[in-house]
Amino acid sequence: MSNLHNPNSAQRLKRLNHRQRKKMRVGEYRELGFHLIATIAKGVDTDALLDDWLNCIDDAAISFGGHFDGNEKLEGVVFPVGEVAITEEIRNKLVAWLQARSEVSNVEAGDLIDLWHSA
Numbered sequence: 001m002s003n004l005h006n007p008n009s010a011q012r013l014k015r016l017n018h019r020q021r022k023k024m025r026v027g028e029y030r031e032l033g034f035h036l037i038a039t040i041a042k043g044v045d046t047d048a049l050l051d052d053w054l055n056c057i058d059d060a061a062i063s064f065g066g067h068f069d070g071n072e073k074l075e076g077v078v079f080p081v082g083e084v085a086i087t088e089e090i091r092n093k094l095v096a097w098l099q100a101r102s103e104v105s106n107v108e109a110g111d112l113i114d115l116w117h118s119a
Helices: 008-016 017-026 046-060 088-101
Strands: 030-039 063-068 071-082 104-109
Touching: 030 063, 046 063, 046 071, 046 088, 046 104, 088 104
Parallel strands: none
Antiparallel strands: 030 071, 030 104, 063 071
């Protein structure tokens, strides 16, 4: 990615003051998240699983925006709220939590991405 298109390039960040970086969500104010798809096994109590998943997300003080197709796919984006930043550690913990559930047959999790400036 060239510096012309990289909102977090060192050259660009040097020109911005604290307020501008915060407003543009760059530098130390960058918000990371990741895309997630979980395949649910057939014949399980999806309501209980989804409640447990949302409690797990709440316990981590982050958020999940997405949908359950009513059949077998839970898909969405895990993103920060408040002061908690999404890290590789949080990502790995959430993926491991889903993989450990017998109701989940497959989990696909994307890499951490800049939620405001990713293409």
